[in-house]
Amino acid sequence: MNFNKEKSKKLFEEAKKFLPGGVTYALRYFEPYPFYVVKAKGSKIWDVDGNEYIDFWMGHGAIITGHMHEPIINALKEQLNYGFHFGWCNEWEVKWAKAVCEWFSADMVRPTNSGTEANMYAIRLARAYTGKSKIGKFEGGWHGGYDALHKSVNYPYDKPASLGLTEECTKNTIILPYNDLEGVYRKVKGEELACIIVEPVMGAAGIIPAEKEFLKGLRELCDEKNALLIFDEVITGFRFFRGAQHFYDVKPDLTTLGKAVGGQYFPGAGAFCGKAEIMEKIDQIKNPNFWDRVFHGGTYTGNALTMRMGYELITYLENKGINFYNQIDKFGEEIISELKNIFEEKRVKAYVTGLNSLFAIHFTNEKPTNGLTAETTRNKDLQRKLFEFMINNGVVYLTPSTPHFFLSSAHTNKDEEKFLSLIKEFINKKT
Ligand code: PMP
Numbered sequence: 411m412n413f414n415k416e417k418s419k420k421l422f423e424e425a426k427k428f429l430p431g432g433v434t435y436a437l438r439y440f441e442p443y444p445f446y447v448v449k450a451k452g453s454k455i456w457d458v459d460g461n462e463y464i465d466f467w468m469g470h471g472a473i474i475t476g477h478m479h480e481p482i483i484n485a486l487k488e489q490l491n492y493g494f495h496f497g498w499c500n501e502w503e504v505k506w507a508k509a510v511c512e513w514f515s516a517d518m519v520r521p522t523n524s525g526t527e528a529n530m531y532a533i534r535l536a537r538a539y540t541g542k543s544k545i546g547k548f549e550g551g552w553h554g555g556y557d558a559l560h561k562s563v564n565y566p567y568d569k570p571a572s573l574g575l576t577e578e579c580t581k582n583t584i585i586l587p588y589n590d591l592e593g594v595y596r597k598v599k600g601e602e603l604a605c606i607i608v609e610p611v612m613g614a615a616g617i618i619p620a621e622k623e624f625l626k627g628l629r630e631l632c633d634e635k636n637a638l639l640i641f642d643e644v645i646t647g648f649r650f651f652r653g654a655q656h657f658y659d660v661k662p663d664l665t666t667l668g669k670a671v672g673g674q675y676f677p678g679a680g681a682f683c684g685k686a687e688i689m690e691k692i693d694q695i696k697n698p699n700f701w702d703r704v705f706h707g708g709t710y711t712g713n714a715l716t717m718r719m720g721y722e723l724i725t726y727l728e729n730k731g732i733n734f735y736n737q738i739d740k741f742g743e744e745i746i747s748e749l750k751n752i753f754e755e756k757r758v759k760a761y762v763t764g765l766n767s768l769f770a771i772h773f774t775n776e777k778p779t780n781g782l783t784a785e786t787t788r789n790k791d792l793q794r795k796l797f798e799f800m801i802n803n804g805v806v807y808l809t810p811s812t813p814h815f816f817l818s819s820a821h822t823n824k825d826e827e828k829f830l831s832l833i834k835e836f837i838n839k840k841t
Contacts (some may be wrong), residue, residue, distance in 0.1 A: 411441055417458040418445045439798070440810045450477035452820040455495045455806070466807035468816040471613065471645050471768060472669030472679070473737075475726065476820020482673055485722040486701040486715075494715035495836045502717035509724040510683055513644075514653055514665055518689035521711050521720075522680035524670025525644035526554025526817045529607065530701070531706050532682040533558055534603035536638040539688050539702045546590045546598060546606035546637075550615035550781020551665075552644050553607060558583055563614070565785035588612060588780035589620060591627040603637035605664075610654035613645045615781035617763050617770035625660040632663070638688065644668035644680075648727060649767050649816075654713045657765075663688060673719025678710045738819050739766040741826065745817075749831050756837045759789070767817040771796075792840065799836045805829055 419543040422443035422840070426432035433439045445457040455465045464578035465477070503521065510519045522528040529814075531544055545558065549567050553559040557579035563571045567585070584601060587593035597607075608627055612618040632639040646654035648670035655662060666682035669813070672679025683689070690696055697703035710716075726736060746762050746769050748822055752762040761772045761782075773792045778784030790811070805828070808814045 411794075412796070412802065413442055414594065415443075415445055415457065417461040419443050419459065421446045425582060433723075433812050439808060443516075445801075445806075451649065452476045452478070453818060453822060453825050454840075456505060458727075461804065463801070463804050463806045464661060464821075464828065466805065466815040466817070466829075469674065470669065470808075471814075471816040472651050473674045473816075473818055474648055474670055474767070475674070475723070476536055476818040479674075479726075479820070481674065482719060482722055485718060489715065489718050494712070495710065495713045497709070500712070500714045500717065502721055503712040504716050504722075506717040506721040508605070509721050510667070510671065511680060513724055514647075514655070514683055515661075516665065516759065517682050518681035519683035520689070520692060520706050521671075521678075521717065522682065522706075523678045523708055523710055524554065524680045525642075525666065526680075527554050528644070528666040528682045529559055529640075529642060531558040531657070531704075532640050532664050533605065533607070533702050535682070535688060535691055535706075536664065538691050540604045540637060542602045542604040542637070542827070543582045544584055544601050544603050544815035545582060546594070546603055547586045548586050548608055548612070550588060550612055550618075551607070551609055552612075552614035553609075558736040559607070560707070561585060567781070579607055582767070587613075587782075588618070589624050590780065591624055591631075594631065598631070598635065603632075603635050605638040605640050606632055607640040607666075609642045609645070610658055610660075611765055612644050612781065612815075613768075616772055616778055616784040617768050617814060618780060618784060619763070619765045620662075621779075622658055622659070629660050629662075638663040640664045640666060640709050642666050645768070647671060648674075648723070649731050651727075657686060658837055671718040671720050671722075672762065673721075673723045676716050676719050678713060679717040679720070681739070681838040734819065735766070738817055740769045741821065742817050744828055745769065745815075745830070749833065752763050752830070752834055752837060758837055758840075764815075770816050771813045771815075788812075796836055799839075803832050805832060809827075 422432050447455050448458050449456045455463050496658045505521050523639050549562045560571045561583045563579045563586040583629045586597050610620050643653050650657045667681040668679055671681045691704045692706050749762045761777050763770050772778050773789035775787040777781045792808050
């Protein structure tokens with residue numbers, strides 16, 4: 411890649427000595443070296459070399475109201491007077507819990523330190539509640555690094571998703587085809603299932619929305635099999651008004667959350683919520699013996715920083731209501747439809763997938779309806795060139811592989827114009 415950012419280059423040289431691969435998360439790496447961010451505000455970020463970028467990555471999709479949104483930052487400043495980590499109960503965990511339950515019409519919730527952890531506990535809870543071991547997850551679905559769910563994440567799906575996973579950990583995980591209800595029925599026939607976990611919009615696989623009938627079918631299937639339906643709404647929970655479950659009108663038994671549930675900028679962000687009769691399996695008052703209940707907890711669970719910031723964000727979104735979402739979703743729909751027009755006009759083999767404020771560009775021959783169609787015919791060279799062109803012109807997104815984009819309410823018409831005109835320029839050059 412033609413890339414010239416001297417300070418970032420130097421930092422990466424140093425980083426390689428102490429961090430494996432020079433990074434804290436492999437997906438942030440690209441050739442020849444990543445850029446290092448020093449500042450973020452609204453829809454923009456700046457790197458150590460002084461370059462400005464329109465940011466469409468938005469902190470892994472966690473950020474919905476833009477970087478350094480004033481109401482959240484003001485609350486943070488106020489909380490500085492009191493402290494963040496008490497290791498005791500605090501009022502913010504109560505306010506946060508009520509706000510999360512109201513947002514998702516759930517009875518009860520518990521906070522976790524990440525989306526990974528939320529999914530780990532939700533699976534444990536589903537197994538405890540149903541007394542069954544097997545779990546269904548989808549090909550291409552990403553739920554974080556928890557062993558039992560770290561299977562068939564990346565194409566080719568038959569390869570181990572990571573070294574170090576024992577067969578024991580993943581043998582009860584049944585891999586299911588996304589957006590293919592008949593295929594799912596075939597795979598689970600005769601199986602004693604504790605749960606099926608699904609992303610209503612597959613994120614890492616390339617922002618692929620579920621078909622409504624598919625999710626409704628999964629609901630019926632889980633009811634037939636006395637299995638729990640878990641929606642992983644780590645990405646979608648606050649990108650849709652009251653979550654994707656409200657948008658699709660399908661109610662899961664448990665919902666797992668991450669990212670924005672902790673106020674969008676703060677670590678230790680995660681949660682799982684759902685019906686009281688399931689969540690009460692954790693209740694230490696109702697189940698005094700530890701062997702009669704499900705363990706959940708941790709040093710930082712319910713810390714005042716994440717709880718308050720999560721509460722402040724949910725309250726902000728609640729007060730703005732559906733209008734907030736109508737505006738940002740309209741923006742997304744406009745960009746998606748413009749992109750489709752550009753690719754059609756220039757006869758570029760590309761599909762744009764997505765919904766509302768999240769979308770992806772697939773340089774493929776087939777319309778991606780699951781991880782598999784999205785992967786097999788991908789033009790990786792074109793993806794890489796687009797990334798290079800965009801980053802050199804002040805636009806960033808994840809990643810050099812499938813281009814993923816997340817919008818926020820801080821993105822402006824000017825950002826949209828710049829992005830679309832760069833796409834046109836790139837396509838004109840390449841075709
Ligand atoms: N589920 C989904 C759908 C995700 O997108 C992610 C992270 N991108 C996770 C779970 C894991 O969350 P975390 O990175 O906070 O562990």
